[in-house]
Amino acid sequence: MKEAQFIWKDGKLVNWADATTHVLTHTLHYGNAAFEGIRAYQTKKGLAIFRLQEHTKRLLNSCKITAISCPYTQEELQNAQIELLKANTYKGDVYIRPLVYLGYGVMGIDFRKAPVNVAIAAWEWGAYLGEDALKTGIKVKTSSFVRNSIKSIMGKAKISANYLNSQLAKYEALECGFHEALLLDDNGFVAEGSGECIFIIRDNKLITPPSDNALESITQATVMEIAKDLNINVVQRRITRDEVYIADEAFFTGTAAEITPINSLDFRVIGTGKRGKITQSLQEYFFKIVRGECEKYEHYLTYLH
Numbered sequence: 605m606k607e608a609q610f611i612w613k614d615g616k617l618v619n620w621a622d623a624t625t626h627v628l629t630h631t632l633h634y635g636n637a638a639f640e641g642i643r644a645y646q647t648k649k650g651l652a653i654f655r656l657q658e659h660t661k662r663l664l665n666s667c668k669i670t671a672i673s674c675p676y677t678q679e680e681l682q683n684a685q686i687e688l689l690k691a692n693t694y695k696g697d698v699y700i701r702p703l704v705y706l707g708y709g710v711m712g713i714d715f716r717k718a719p720v721n722v723a724i725a726a727w728e729w730g731a732y733l734g735e736d737a738l739k740t741g742i743k744v745k746t747s748s749f750v751r752n753s754i755k756s757i758m759g760k761a762k763i764s765a766n767y768l769n770s771q772l773a774k775y776e777a778l779e780c781g782f783h784e785a786l787l788l789d790d791n792g793f794v795a796e797g798s799g800e801c802i803f804i805i806r807d808n809k810l811i812t813p814p815s816d817n818a819l820e821s822i823t824q825a826t827v828m829e830i831a832k833d834l835n836i837n838v839v840q841r842r843i844t845r846d847e848v849y850i851a852d853e854a855f856f857t858g859t860a861a862e863i864t865p866i867n868s869l870d871f872r873v874i875g876t877g878k879r880g881k882i883t884q885s886l887q888e889y890f891f892k893i894v895r896g897e898c899e900k901y902e903h904y905l906t907y908l909h
């Protein structure tokens with residue numbers, strides 16, 4: 605990880621090395637914390653945060669769902685992220701990680717009296733699945749882990765505890781020689797990757813599962829929106845694992861993964877086994893937008909000045 609100079613912690617900028625916490629921090633033991641992953645891209649006008657408002661709103665929604673009372677408003681949290689990016693020096697693109705967690709002072713499952721702490725870190729981070737993966741694509745395995753059931757966990761919330769499932773699915777996929785895992789829901793339909801949403805293309809139609817068994821994804825929403833500009837038909841409906849096998853193209857989307865082509869699922873080559881034409885055109889359009897080269901989507905960017 606490329607360290608920056610400061611981390612924003614409970615209202616103040618502190619040195620990166622000083623942003624520490626006690627071993628009896630409540631969240632460390634029981635996993636109740638809300639977090640976000642946000643990207644800021646280098647543009648001609650300096651760093652621009654992509655869809656800051658939507659991510660910060662989702663952070664507060666996650667807090668609400670898990671009954672964490674965040675001591676900051678959406679505006680304060682947005683300003684904190686801007687303040688942090690201004691205070692640090694970055695040459696490349698940046699990944700921002702706000703975390704609202706339960707701190708030190710209370711132990712046991714009853715968290716109602718635990719203090720709430722907020723930290724925001726931001727560091728330079730390139731392509732999550734590797735720079736090459738954006739062009740050459742990745743090999744994916746259907747996971748033996750079922751995506752967290754909505755009967756027992758709250759999927760609209762981006763909360764730490766939900767990610768044990770993602771971690772184990774990712775671990776299994778990597779150990780088996782794949783790059784990423786695809787999780788099915790508890791009815792056997794395609795849900796999402798360990799940290800991404802999935803799209804397939806069949807007969808020039810772009811298809812992605814609904815977000816009832818996946819995180820309500822900001823990149824997925826962006827891709828569905830921009831596909832229309834490229835006159836691509838978009839359908840949000842359930843898909844099955846074998847439908848991915850016979851798709852013409854497939855790709856993952858996410859703040860970290862951006863738009864990453866999928867070459868194969870469970871050894872079945874998808875389409876030509878290379879990045880497809882529609883995937884490439886969506887990628888090119890997406891990167892223009894995040895780099896501030898598309899007037900129509902300037903409102904998705906927050907510049908620092």
Ligand SMILES: Cc1ncc(COP(=O)(O)O)c(C=O)c1O
Nearest residue numbers: 799800801819821822823858859
């Ligand atoms: C499990 C999961 N699904 C989907 C996504 C994609 O969401 P977004 O596009 O909002 O980053 C993420 C990333 O945050 C994720 O962790």
